[in-house]
Structures are given as C-alpha cells and as structure tokens.
Amino acid sequence: MTIYFIFIVLLISFSNGQRTNQKKCSSADYNPQVSKAGQYPWVVAILDQRDWIHLYIGVGSLIAKNLVLTSVRILNDTSEADLLVRGGEYDYSTDKDQHHDDVEVEMIRRHEGFDERTATNNIALLVLKSAFDGNTNVGTICLPPPTGFTAFDGSTCFFNGWGKAKFDSEDYPSILKKTDITVISREECVRAIGAPVPTQLLCGTGLQGKDSDGDGGAPLVCIIQDQFYQVGIVNWGKQNATETKPIFYTKLEVFRSWIDQQIVIIRQTLK
Structure with a gap:
C-alpha cells in the first residue's frame, strides 16, 4: 500500500x-x-x-x-x-x-x-x-469546529501525559497521569495576569502545586454535551502551591x- x-x-x-x-x-x-x-x-x-x-x-x-x-x-x-x-x-x-x-x-x-x-x-x-x-x-479524539463551537469557559477539563506530577519534583511517573484544569474566560484571564492574552491561547487554572514538564504537546480535553473534545494543547508550566495565575494552552478552535x-x-x- x-x-x-x-x-x-x-x-x-x-x-x-x-x-x-x-x-x-x-x-x-x-x-x-x-x-x-x-x-x-x-x-x-x-x-x-x-x-x-x-x-x-x-x-x-x-x-x-x-x-x-x-x-x-x-x-x-x-x-x-x-x-x-x-x-x-x-x-x-x-x-x-x-x-x-x-x-x-x-x-x-x-x-x-x-x-x-x-x-x-x-x-x-x-x-x-x-x-x-x-x-x-x-x-x-474529536476537534472543535472552526466556528460556532459551544462555549466551554468554566468547564473542568484535563490533560494526560507521563511528565512530572509535582512541583519541582525530579520524578516522572511511569503510569499515564491525568491533570484536571478549569478553563476560564479571556476576560477573567486578563484580569488575573494584568496583561492582554493572545487570541491563539486558552487560559486555565488548577496547576497549583503541580508541574507539566514532560507533558508538552498533550491534548487538553473537555467533556461537552457528553462528548470528548480536544480544545487545547499543553505548552508548558508549573506552579507552587500558592500561585494562582492562569496557565496558557494553545487554543485549537x-x-x-x-x-x-x-x-x-x-x-x-x-x-
């Protein structure tokens, strides 16, 4: 073939x-x-x-x-x-x-x-x-259409990978992990970081005390109307337990x- x-x-x-x-x-x-x-x-x-x-x-x-x-x-x-x-x-x-x-x-x-x-x-x-x-x-996995996609702000989404699980840990898990992320609106993200957010990026919270080193490229997936949709791609990021600023993800739409x-x-x- x-x-x-x-x-x-x-x-x-x-x-x-x-x-x-x-x-x-x-x-x-x-x-x-x-x-x-x-x-x-x-x-x-x-x-x-x-x-x-x-x-x-x-x-x-x-x-x-x-x-x-x-x-x-x-x-x-x-x-x-x-x-x-x-x-x-x-x-x-x-x-x-x-x-x-x-x-x-x-x-x-x-x-x-x-x-x-x-x-x-x-x-x-x-x-x-x-x-x-x-x-x-x-x-x-299904992708969002180019236009007219159902809003997913506030959705609890997740990504998977074999990257580090904890902030500044040197250990990489051998078993595929799941990290929950809450997608927030652009307006909320701008207020949180105090700067403009490029339209190509999504903002999410939930990485506090965690590390996504090794998870670059991972799909950010949301469940919308009983369907799995990949809405983003993991860039990089880690946060200590007290940090609250959002993390950026590539916006697939x-x-x-x-x-x-x-x-x-x-x-x-x-x-």
Whole structure:
C-alpha cells in the first residue's frame, strides 16, 4: 500500500470523521475515578529514537489513524527520522499490562509562526508512515469546529501525559497521569495576569502545586454535551502551591483552518 493511498484514507478519515465520529468521542462510559489502560486512547507518546535510545520527549493526540497533533516546542531540532510515535501505552514500567504500537514519522509540519517567548502558534502535525490499526487501546479524539463551537469557559477539563506530577519534583511517573484544569474566560484571564492574552491561547487554572514538564504537546480535553473534545494543547508550566495565575494552552478552535490547510499541503507533497 503506497504512502499516498494511506494518506487519502487519512484525509477522508479526518475531514469526514471529525464530523461523524461522535460515537467514538462519546464520554458516556467514562469514569474519571478509574485509571486503566485504554481509557484515553487518543494519547500518544512522542519518542526521540536517535542513538538507539527511545527517549520520551512529550505527548501528542491522534486526530486520524496516522495523523498526530502536538506542539512545536517539544520537537526542537528533530527530523522525521529521529521520531517515533507510541500508541496504546499506559505503564512504561512493564510490558505485561497491555500492547502498544510504535510507528515512525513520514513528515513534520511545524507552524511557521511559532514564538517560543509568547507560546503563540505552538502547534505541529506529524504524518505517520503507517496507521494505528488493530489496537483496541488506540483511537482518535474529536476537534472543535472552526466556528460556532459551544462555549466551554468554566468547564473542568484535563490533560494526560507521563511528565512530572509535582512541583519541582525530579520524578516522572511511569503510569499515564491525568491533570484536571478549569478553563476560564479571556476576560477573567486578563484580569488575573494584568496583561492582554493572545487570541491563539486558552487560559486555565488548577496547576497549583503541580508541574507539566514532560507533558508538552498533550491534548487538553473537555467533556461537552457528553462528548470528548480536544480544545487545547499543553505548552508548558508549573506552579507552587500558592500561585494562582492562569496557565496558557494553545487554543485549537483558532487553528482548525491551519490544520485543514496543512492537510492539503501534505496531500500535494505526498503525490
């Protein structure tokens, strides 16, 4: 099967699936009090495989069977050959709990306007060499439409990753963690930080005493009308227990048109 044919399947999956994939994004059976393999099937680990070492560098989300959404910042200067994407992972400390799959990267698309100083445009796509198929612990997440999305200010959302759990800790958990975040309105965020907030960013609270180092690129997911939606991407941030200022996340609603444009470019490139 050629890369181009695989990508045609990807394109159909993304453009149509994001509209009709509601059943797969249903939160009807979700129990936030339980942690288990396959509970967050859209979460993938991004690994640097240079020097024959699989080094964990961050997180991504599967938005089609061979298309990963992540942040520019975690990729640094890596090339396609340097990266490996792992789906279905839960506990890094054992191979007995479940089956995971590793897939190599065919193409990286970094946002051309990324600004590390302000965290704006911190978004990237990874096109995989093959699709994640046949693994029941791997699945896709729904994205918000470009316009007309239901307001989610005040929603309790969450992100997942294998990054640090506690402020200034040196320990990285081996089991996929969940961090709850409350998304706040832009107006409330501006009041809290005392400065303008770029339209490309979401603000959230709830990181007090916690650390998201190692969770860069992770999907910020909200449950809206009984559906899981990825509304943002983790940039970076940590807070001691007394800090109350909001943390910034990439706002996906703003970047839906960019994602669609990149898919067109990828399709033309892989012809």
